[in-house]
Amino acid sequence: MKYKIFILIFALFFINFQIVTGAENEYGIVRAWFNGENATVEGIQLKIGETGEVKVEVLSKINGDISLKLKEPGTTRAFNVLNGPSKQDEWIDSKIENGSLKTYIWTISPNGVWKNGNAPINIFVQFNKGMNNKKIQFTIANPYILDEQYTGASMTPAPEITGTGAAAKPAPFPSVVFTLATLLIVSRWRRG
Numbered sequence: 467m468k469y470k471i472f473i474l475i476f477a478l479f480f481i482n483f484q485i486v487t488g489a490e491n492e493y494g495i496v497r498a499w500f501n502g503e504n505a506t507v508e509g510i511q512l513k514i515g516e517t518g519e520v521k522v523e524v525l526s527k528i529n530g531d532i533s534l535k536l537k538e539p540g541t542t543r544a545f546n547v548l549n550g551p552s553k554q555d556e557w558i559d560s561k562i563e564n565g566s567l568k569t570y571i572w573t574i575s576p577n578g579v580w581k582n583g584n585a586p587i588n589i590f591v592q593f594n595k596g597m598n599n600k601k602i603q604f605t606i607a608n609p610y611i612l613d614e615q616y617t618g619a620s621m622t623p624a625p626e627i628t629g630t631g632a633a634a635k636p637a638p639f640p641s642v643v644f645t646l647a648t649l650l651i652v653s654r655w656r657r658g
Contacts, residue, residue, distance in 0.1 A: 488523075493593035493600040494532070494562075495525040500587065500607035507607040514578040516616035517548060520606055522570045522589050526562040530595040533559050536572055537588050544585035544611055549573040562593075581613040 488497035488505060498505035499521045512518060524532055537555050538544060545554065550572030552558050562568065574587070590603040 489602040489604050491593070491600045491602060493526070493528050493530075493595060494591070494602070495527070496589065496591045496602045496604075497523045497525075498589055498604070498606040500609075503607075505604065505606040507609075510607060510609040511612055512576050512609045513612050513614045513616035514576050514581065516618070517573050517575045518607070518609070520550075520572045520574060520587060522591075522606070524562070524568045524570070524591060526564055526566050526568075526593065528562075528593060528595045529564050530593060531559060531561045532568070532591060532593055533557050534570070534589065534591040536574075537590055539586055539588060540580075542580050544576055544580035545574045545587065546577045547572055548575055576609075576611045581611045584608050584610050 488495060490496070499519075500507040500510070501518050510518075520536065522534070522536075524534065526532065535552065535555055535557050536547070536550075543554060547553050551570050552572075558570065560568065576585070586605045586608045588603060588605050591601070593600045593602075
């Protein structure tokens, strides 16, 4: 019976904590967000000229260097990089130490070359340790580009403190309280 309660507790806690999606290998961890939502983001629609924020965190497990780039898989470039550490398909190279966290943020916007279809935004990261390297790549978001011009105000995100290692979206407090209250009630109920 204790085994079932343990599984119930574990499942409730696992469900209530938001997990940052990314990828990991023995050289490092890569996490990503699009407009504050954990990768891989689906169901987004963007108008031509509407901005979006891509955030990537790279946590190293080695002393070495990293190379990374923001890219689209096709030959048609659906996005322009308005602001960020690099243009699309442009490599960023830097030294990295074991345990260090690097954060990269780009502001992108659909340029109108591709519309009425999805345009994935991918990240490619290569960890290099001497002559050995390990790669991580995945889709951050797969927005649908509408054939409409964006006319709203600029959606440039407010500046944020980076390099803290904190998740982009903290776990929701009310659901954790609900989980603890439920577990307390079940515990009292089990005791009679």
